[in-house]
Amino acid sequence: MDEGYIKFDAIWVKTDPFGENDLAQLNTFRQKVFELKLIGAYDNGIGYGNISQRQLPTKNPFYISGSATGNLSELLPTHYALVKDVRIDENQLFCEGPIVASSESMSHAVIYQTLPEVQAVIHVHHLNMWKSLLHSVPTTSQSATYGTPEMAYSIIDLLQSTHLPKTKLFVMEGHEEGVFVFGNSLAEAYAILLEAYLSFST
């Protein structure tokens, strides 16, 4: 399965965990999404889904759930990383924390870089939602697989050429089950996700 491993060159500085207070809101919403099984694990144990929030409202660094944490029923501060910068052309990602950042971090990063007002991004997996939304909402190119520079560029293209900055929901044709939402707050991103989930999950 093409899932769960890091494709970028991670320049990772291992540090102590970040403060529980800094991660509290992010972890609360991560738990809600996990309980819907939109973040979770496949039968083979490979985890899917990730969630992030800007560290400071006007700066690009963002906290994100760590690599291979989708399968965990509860996350602790030891499970979150801070992404400081990305260089898409070089396929490099600079992060800090007790764990390396999620394999999908580059896709989160380009949303924060392109839309300064966005504060939170959530990536989930759901087969029916994905099928229902494919090409009825902005859709990344079929050849772009998860966690690659090509995916990052495909997302930037959607942000610049479609109504996506307003609708804040897209699917990834080259990453089966993959859906992304974002918002000007975690609550907004979650509300958009929940509405889509309730419409397509049955």
Ligand SMILES: [Zn+2]
């Ligand atoms: Zn995924």
